[in-house]
Amino acid sequence: MLTIELTRQEQIAPWRYNRLRSAPYSNEWTESIEAESRIHRIHSYPARFPAFIVHRALEHARRQGVEVNRVADIFCGSGTVLVEASLRSIGFWGCDINPVATLITRVKSYRLNADTFGGTAARIVDRFPRASRVPHVSGRAADRLRPWFEDSQFDDLVRLRNAVLDEVGDHGEFAAAFDCAFSAILKPVSRWRSRSRKPSLDPLRAAPLVIDTFVRQCRVMQEVWAEVGSSPSASAEIVRGSIIDVPRPAEPVDLIVTSPPYATSYEYADLHQLSALWLGFADDHRDLRTGVIGTSSRRSSIATALRNLNSVGEQVVFSLFDRDRRAAEAVASYFLDIQKVAQRCHEFLRPGGISVFVVGNTQLSGVRIDNANHLVESLLDSGFLDVSVVKRQISNKPNTPYRLPNGRLSSTRTEMHIYAEEYIVMAQRG
Incomplete structure (x- = not known):
């Protein structure tokens, strides 16, 4: 030393x-x-x-x-x-x-209840097909976001985001937890080039379905809450x-x-x-x-x-x-x-x-x-x-x-x- x-x-x-x-x-x-x-x-x-x-x-x-x-x-x-x-x-x-x-x-x-988190995630997924297709973000933000996603991926993210807001609102621990879950899937379902230090598009990247990626992310987080929730x-x-x-x-x-x-x-x-x-x-x-x-x-x-x-x-x-x-x-x-x-x-x-x-x-x-x-x-x-x-x-x-x-x-x-x-x-x- x-x-x-x-x-x-x-x-x-x-x-x-x-x-x-x-x-x-x-x-x-x-x-x-x-x-x-x-x-x-x-x-x-x-x-x-x-x-x-x-x-x-x-x-x-x-x-x-x-x-x-x-x-x-x-x-x-x-x-x-x-x-x-x-x-x-x-x-x-x-x-x-x-x-x-x-x-x-x-x-x-947070120390969230794993079962409650999982049940909430299931209700969000159930809301997804019926959720509004109107973006909640400003037009300026939407214009900056669209190039990073296929049109179908962008539309699904709009519906998923609205389903989350409809189910948990925008305040409280569960709202923050699902904001985090939503945030975590954005790059995986986008055209963002993997392992790049600077933002760059990968036009050939095949992104997975938004709702499937969200379900997997929520499952991971539910398992985490089960692991640490009682600690x-x-x-x-x-x-x-x-x-x-x-x-x-x-x-x-x-x-x-x-x-x-x-x-x-x-x-x-x-x-x-x-x-x-x-x-x-x-x-x-x-x-x-x-x-x-x-x-x-x-x-x-x-x-x-x-x-x-x-x-x-x-x-x-x-x-x-x-x-x-x-x-x-x-x-x-x-x-x-x-x-x-x-x-x-x-x-x-x-x-x-x-x-x-x-x-x-x-x-x-x-x-x-x-x-x-x-x-x-x-x-x-x-x-x-x-x-x-x-x-x-x-x-x-x-x-x-x-x-x-x-x-x-x-x-x-x-x-x-x-x-x-x-x-x-x-x-x-x-």
Whole structure:
């Protein structure tokens, strides 16, 4: 384990820039023989980290003498941290700016009666043939949705959505659970190209029937509720909003486990556009990019950024500026946001509390975007006493270390190199 102490901040900037290369690989953080709970699989989500990471983080905190009664995830995504905390009767606080993410996380916090859920699903399916064929979404949203579906698939989704609303309404736990079920089937029944990092159409894709896919999805969720429905649940608070400006939790947390987005890597508003439009979160999914950390649509003035960036961020942005000014401005905005994230983590934690980040580096225009090292310096600047770092290997990346223009992983060399490891960055508040 590589430990970086606050007193070493006086080292020259080039040393800081390269310091994480000596972080050792850790088998403990790389793999697990433990089977994940099936609840993790009720909705797909890009770049979800393995559930065992949460268990390792809890073990690390306890080895440091920290009793964990409340854990937070400040980029809660699909609720991995919530599920693992809940299964251990640990309280949870989470936030995410993406409304699809907070929907999925909230649904995973429920303990629904499996039989009631199954009976409700059956009534929705019974309503489906007689449901209205009038779209409930705005004309603007419908125009954006139609290209992703065959006409028959679109019409069936309209009827299914209306059947759901007729049966469960739009408020309450069952309404949210069936919103989640509906959301989960949208890509499988669409022309969305599988395993693509960026939205792209696959005109040759043969999509399954909408109602059959919905029935299978509900069956999976019913089995999940049967598995976890009687298990104890702890308190959970899920907030839609950015960590940059959401109110802090009412009580400080003991542990933060999270994985921040990477600079310009995933446009989550674009990746979740089908769900966002069908469920009425927006009439144009691009509106949901506002305030998102890591989006390429947010850029900072280089002159302004350089007055506030730490030394690692400054060096990366300078290296990128001559090659791709727009990318440099987007990365500058991202780094400034991450520096605020580190400060907010310090605010959220109780004295002695711990933050555990899963973070990887990326590459733009041939420049290594040193996300992990920038985070380390941000944490030290925010008042964390010391930071410990190990690396974990990502199993599928050594064989497919590049991305094609459509976002798919490939073994063919391209300008977009994907690193085969992630860093586990652990910091304790004084």
